[in-house]
Amino acid sequence: MNETLFNVPALDRTLTAALQRKIDRKTKPLGALGQIETMAMQIGLIQRTLTPQFKQPHFVVFAGDHGATRLGISSASQEVTWQMVENFLAGGAGINVFVRQNGLGITIVDAGVAHNFGPRPGLVDAKIAAGTRNYVDEPAMTAAQCALAMQRGAHIVASLVAAGSNVIGFGEMGIGNSSSASLITHCLTCAPLDECIGRGAGLGEAGLQRKRRLLAQALARAGQPRAPLTVLAEFGGFEIAMMAGAMLGAAQAGVLLLIDGFIAGSAALVASRLAPHFAEYCIFCHHSVEPGHRIQLAAMNADPLIDLRLRLGEGTGAALAYPLVLAAVNFLNEMASFESAGVSDH
Numbered sequence: 001m002n003e004t005l006f007n008v009p010a011l012d013r014t015l016t017a018a019l020q021r022k023i024d025r026k027t028k029p030l031g032a033l034g035q036i037e038t039m040a041m042q043i044g045l046i047q048r049t050l051t052p053q054f055k056q057p058h059f060v061v062f063a064g065d066h067g068a069t070r071l072g073i074s075s076a077s078q079e080v081t082w083q084m085v086e087n088f089l090a091g092g093a094g095i096n097v098f099v100r101q102n103g104l105g106i107t108i109v110d111a112g113v114a115h116n117f118g119p120r121p122g123l124v125d126a127k128i129a130a131g132t133r134n135y136v137d138e139p140a141m142t143a144a145q146c147a148l149a150m151q152r153g154a155h156i157v158a159s160l161v162a163a164g165s166n167v168i169g170f171g172e173m174g175i176g177n178s179s180s181a182s183l184i185t186h187c188l189t190c191a192p193l194d195e196c197i198g199r200g201a202g203l204g205e206a207g208l209q210r211k212r213r214l215l216a217q218a219l220a221r222a223g224q225p226r227a228p229l230t231v232l233a234e235f236g237g238f239e240i241a242m243m244a245g246a247m248l249g250a251a252q253a254g255v256l257l258l259i260d261g262f263i264a265g266s267a268a269l270v271a272s273r274l275a276p277h278f279a280e281y282c283i284f285c286h287h288s289v290e291p292g293h294r295i296q297l298a299a300m301n302a303d304p305l306i307d308l309r310l311r312l313g314e315g316t317g318a319a320l321a322y323p324l325v326l327a328a329v330n331f332l333n334e335m336a337s338f339e340s341a342g343v344s345d346h
């Protein structure tokens with residue numbers, strides 16, 4: 001693994017006092033815009049300016065398949081992954097609707113779908129393999145595959161940054177990947193496994209019990225790993241590993257990251273364990289219905305922006321929250337100060 005990817009610098013806090021003063025001179029009681037103010041400070045620090053701007057905001061959706069799905073850990077069948085990739089390419093999925101609504105760019109990445117798409121406009125072929133192995137029996141991927149996935153993710157983000165993007169949203173698609181996210185969350189936070197497991201795309205009660213049993217077996221087989229890269233290779237999907245590398249690359253490049261729900265959160269959790277300053281570059285856009293998401297957010301000290309009881313993935317929570325993030329930039333640039341508006345501050 002090329003460990004330079006983990007060198008995410010602490011946020012440069014030189015402008016903290018100047019940004020706070022600008023925020024506090026706006027025509028409102030101190031702190032009255034709550035999380036909008038917190039985001040304005042964070043974005044100003046990331047961009048090192050009192051007048052931040054979003055340039056070419058862009059979403060990346062990473063797709064991959066999971067060997068363990070053949071055991072019945074999801075309510076959906078594996079082919080839904082590639083079928084949804086086709087839906088993304090045709091512009092018909094939830095994420096397509098919400099990026100269009102907000103004028104955001106989108107790139108779809110085949111990180112490891114068990115399907116041959118052939119060369120397709122709009123699809124980045126970064127396939128590591130046609131799905132992971134079944135982690136109940138053996139590690140999901142080799143350490144080399146995990147490293148390659150992370151490097152490819154970082155490379156995809158580097159191209160977007162080179163093309164001018166300074167805000168990047170992260171989403172995913174992969175039948176079975178809520179199980180990977182649960183295992184990763186358990187291993188990296190030490191929260192009880194059962195509290196990290198939920199219904200994913202829509203398991204019923206019997207399916208949930210089966211998922212709990214199988215994930216406990218996978219953990220027993222792997223011997224409760226704790227090292228982030230080992231955990232990622234043991235249980236990850238290629239889409240999760242590629243997203244973790246992409247996220248680290250984005251933070252290292254000093255762009256703002258918009259993090260979606262529980263599965264994107266598991267990649268962010270891995271990244272935060274590899275690079276302690278990683279989360280300073282992230283906005284955790286929403287609170288997912290998946291019970292393990294709360295555990296991840298607490299582990300990263302994150303305060304999610306919205307709770308719409310979403311559990312779709314694809315980056316939809318981040319795209320839906322985008323107008324609020326943009327409001328933080330507009331607040332800083334456009335709202336009058338007590339001085340400019342002639343309003344008394346007492």
Ligand SMILES: O=C(O)c1ccc[n+]([C@@H]2O[C@H](COP(=O)([O-])O)[C@@H](O)[C@H]2O)c1
Binds near residue numbers: 262310312
């Ligand atoms: O992002 C979330 O919070 C989220 C929560 C539950 C399910 N999902 C999506 O549903 C799929 C995973 O669910 P499952 O049951 O197949 O593991 C995958 O494609 C995710 O994008 C996403």
Ligand SMILES: Cc1cc2nc[nH]c2cc1C
Binds near residue numbers: 201314
């Ligand atoms: C239809 C469907 C769409 C999805 N999008 C993300 N995860 C998904 C899971 C299913 C089952």
